[in-house]
Amino acid sequence: MKRITGILLAVLGFAGIVWADNPLSLTGAGATFPYPMYSKWFSEYHKKDPNIQINYQSIGSGGGIRQVTEGTVDFGASDGPMTDEQLKAYQDKHGFAVLHFPTVLGGVVPTYNIPGVSGELKFTPEALAGIYLGKITKWNDPAITSPNSGVTLPGDDIVVIHRSDGSGTTYIWTDYLSKVSSEWKDKVGKNTSVNWPVGLGGKGNEGVSGLVKQTPSSVGYVELIYAVQNSMPYGSVKNSSGVFVKADLASVTSAAAGAAKNMPADFRVSITDASGKTAYPISSFTWLLIPSKFPDASKRDAVKAFVKWMLADGQNYTEALSYAKLPKEVVAKELEALNSVQ
Amino acid sequence: MSAASTIVPSAGPVAGSRSFLSRLREGDEIARLITFLFAASVVLITVLLVYQLWVSSVLPRHKFGLAFFVTRVWDPVFDNFGALPFIYGTVVTSFVALFLAVPLGIGASIFLAELAPARVSDTLEFFIDLLAAVPSVIYGVLGIFIVVPLMRRFIAPVLKNTLGFLPFFKGPVYGIGFLTAGVVLAIMVVPYIISVSREVLLSVPRDQREAALALGSTRWESTWKVVVPFARTGILGSIFLALARALGETMAVSMVIGNAPTISASLFSPGDSIASVIANQFTEATGDLYTQSLIELGLVLFLLTFILNGLARILIATTSQRGSGMGNA
Numbered sequence: 001m002k003r004i005t006g007i008l009l010a011v012l013g014f015a016g017i018v019w020a021d022n023p024l025s026l027t028g029a030g031a032t033f034p035y036p037m038y039s040k041w042f043s044e045y046h047k048k049d050p051n052i053q054i055n056y057q058s059i060g061s062g063g064g065i066r067q068v069t070e071g072t073v074d075f076g077a078s079d080g081p082m083t084d085e086q087l088k089a090y091q092d093k094h095g096f097a098v099l100h101f102p103t104v105l106g107g108v109v110p111t112y113n114i115p116g117v118s119g120e121l122k123f124t125p126e127a128l129a130g131i132y133l134g135k136i137t138k139w140n141d142p143a144i145t146s147p148n149s150g151v152t153l154p155g156d157d158i159v160v161i162h163r164s165d166g167s168g169t170t171y172i173w174t175d176y177l178s179k180v181s182s183e184w185k186d187k188v189g190k191n192t193s194v195n196w197p198v199g200l201g202g203k204g205n206e207g208v209s210g211l212v213k214q215t216p217s218s219v220g221y222v223e224l225i226y227a228v229q230n231s232m233p234y235g236s237v238k239n240s241s242g243v244f245v246k247a248d249l250a251s252v253t254s255a256a257a258g259a260a261k262n263m264p265a266d267f268r269v270s271i272t273d274a275s276g277k278t279a280y281p282i283s284s285f286t287w288l289l290i291p292s293k294f295p296d297a298s299k300r301d302a303v304k305a306f307v308k309w310m311l312a313d314g315q316n317y318t319e320a321l322s323y324a325k326l327p328k329e330v331v332a333k334e335l336e337a338l339n340s341v342q
Numbered sequence: 343m344s345a346a347s348t349i350v351p352s353a354g355p356v357a358g359s360r361s362f363l364s365r366l367r368e369g370d371e372i373a374r375l376i377t378f379l380f381a382a383s384v385v386l387i388t389v390l391l392v393y394q395l396w397v398s399s400v401l402p403r404h405k406f407g408l409a410f411f412v413t414r415v416w417d418p419v420f421d422n423f424g425a426l427p428f429i430y431g432t433v434v435t436s437f438v439a440l441f442l443a444v445p446l447g448i449g450a451s452i453f454l455a456e457l458a459p460a461r462v463s464d465t466l467e468f469f470i471d472l473l474a475a476v477p478s479v480i481y482g483v484l485g486i487f488i489v490v491p492l493m494r495r496f497i498a499p500v501l502k503n504t505l506g507f508l509p510f511f512k513g514p515v516y517g518i519g520f521l522t523a524g525v526v527l528a529i530m531v532v533p534y535i536i537s538v539s540r541e542v543l544l545s546v547p548r549d550q551r552e553a554a555l556a557l558g559s560t561r562w563e564s565t566w567k568v569v570v571p572f573a574r575t576g577i578l579g580s581i582f583l584a585l586a587r588a589l590g591e592t593m594a595v596s597m598v599i600g601n602a603p604t605i606s607a608s609l610f611s612p613g614d615s616i617a618s619v620i621a622n623q624f625t626e627a628t629g630d631l632y633t634q635s636l637i638e639l640g641l642v643l644f645l646l647t648f649i650l651n652g653l654a655r656i657l658i659a660t661t662s663q664r665g666s667g668m669g670n671a
Contacts, residue, residue: 060625062633086628159516164601164618166418166626189419192626200516200612201601203622210486215516 024302029057030064030077033168034286037104037323041314052302061168068289076289079168081268096293100267102285105256105324107224107247108172109234113212121235122147122244129181134198161211161220164201166192172284173221176272225322239281240273251280252324260329293342399638401631416603423635425642427603431613436588438524447535455543456565474533482597485526490517513608521609523599531584542576582654592617616643
């Protein structure tokens with residue numbers, strides 16, 4: 001009995017030491033897409049300032065918005081901007097607004113598996129929308145073959161593959177299709193999951209890529225990072241300037257730079273189908289959702305200090321993890337907006 | 343320990359004649375109360391669960407009403423939700439699973455309980471229990487990498503060539519779909535059927551078999567005509583345990599069903615199930631109506647399980663009128 005009490009006391013004492021070392025702990029929750037980046041940032045920042053410990057739960061963008069609105073976390077994170085109704089709900093509940101801060105950029109790429117075709121395919125917006133609407137059903141449809149003159153495409157049926165789970169990736173993909181096809185906009189629309197006209201669903205990037213790899217003559221979409229890390233073949237997409245651009249970190253950042261000129265003050269902007277010759281058209285920001293008022297001044301200072309660091313030194317870590325960094329113009333605007341957090 | 347415990351408390355019927363206070367002191371009443379609370383907690387948890395699902399799905403119940411059960415659309419963008427494709431997928435995949443797993447499971451349990459030497463039976467039982475404990479995501483991976491390619495290359499073409507005139511085996515084959523999900527579910531639930539049925543068959547009294555043999559029946563006749571009917575209630579119980587597991591299975595189904603809310607007679611077609619769509623979409627669901635519709639799907643699954651369990655009870659009650667005394671199943 002004495003021994004057990006002794007051990008218990010030792011454990012408690014040890015825990016006390018560990019806790020005492022971290023007087024300030026921040027919690028965040030939300031998007032899964034930037035999770036590898038965020039966890040790297042939070043651990044690097046903890047090394048820099050051992051007094052601050054940031055815990056992040058990657059529960060999904062929807063969950064991030066819900067939790068920040070409920071006030072159960074210090075900040076949220078989302079791959080899609082909050083809607084006007086969601087902002088209003090937040091304002092009504094708390095009496096002050098919640099702000100969006102872009103952190104990094106991601107792209108979504110079309111990937112495919114066509115027996116006998118090894119070259120890189122070029123996709124027009126019309127072809128992608130037609131395939132996902134179920135109107136283009138064969139690989140040798142003129143909408144697909146005309147930009148791919150050097151490639152012989154078979155007459156097989158296209159098997160369309162999409163995400164089955166709600167995800168920011170689907171939001172970006174459907175946001176793009178809504179911009180380039182009015183029929184898509186009216187019939188399907190954009191969201192983290194939609195009522196797909198055709199196709200099979202795979203769970204997560206790994207589910208989609210698994211189905212594409214296994215199913216002959218299929219097409220799907222995955223995050224750029226995922227395609228790069230798994231060396232999957234993916235096609236280039238024609239942007240609004242009429243140039244076929246293959247997604248990479250530079251072309252994604254370039255899409256954001258084009259949008260930076262007329263960036264709204266609240267940063268809630270979609271950069272799909274962005275202008276600019278080098279812009280990759282299926283790109284998006286991902287955001288931190290930070291309350292504009294903190295009752296606890298020490299938490300407020302910690303959050304502000306972290307965001308400031310993330311926008312400066314933090315951006316140097318992005319490319320090692322295959323995330324595209326923010327353009328300078330956006331960083332400058334965000335630093336300005338950070339002052340309004342009280 | 344106190345001195346009171348040296349008096350041995352007398353058994354049930356006598357205990358009733360003593361005063362409440364003495365029963366309290368001797369611990370009978372306390373034990374009764376505690377075990378009663380444990381038993382009541384099961385009911386309480388069920389009631390709380392239904393209550394919570396009910397109050398958290400107010401919006402879609404008011405907006406869609408009973409149409410929720412027959413609407414075929416699931417559209418998070420235009421806020422139109424219906425449960426029919428998911429109910430259909432859940433029932434079809436579970437039915438396919440039982441269709442395959444029941445003969446296999448009962449056959450195997452008869453062999454293990456009646457025909458196999460005890461050592462073989464016990465060794466195999468160890469492996470079967472091991473199978474029952476495998477996490478479902480492992481079965482999902484097994485499904486994706488083994489069942490799906492097998493289905494696309496061999497099973498589906500053979501079925502199309504032989505039974506292709508049936509509506510169940512028409513249409514394009516993707517490898518994933520209702521049939522694949524049903525097969526994976528069958529693999530998952532077979533261990534339950536074997537394990538429970540074997541225990542039930544083993545607990546059939548020895549004199550039943552001896553009597554049958556003494557009357558001149560063969561080994562197989564005594565097994566099939568005497569032992570199995572005697573254990574019928576318990577075997578049915580194992581099947582309904584398997585059904586409950588199949589209805590609620592999430593991960594493995596989600597990985598091989600195709601996740602497209604379609605209603606098609608073809609078993610090759612991709613579909614979706616209730617548990618799978620909740621797991622897929624809940625984390626990223628935005629907007630109250632969408633989230634609450636997913637919760638109402640949970641309520642529908644509860645209702646479905648309740649109805650099927652009720653039917654099971656009725657089936658057991660009507661079929662076990664004669665002969666079956668297996669209360670200990």
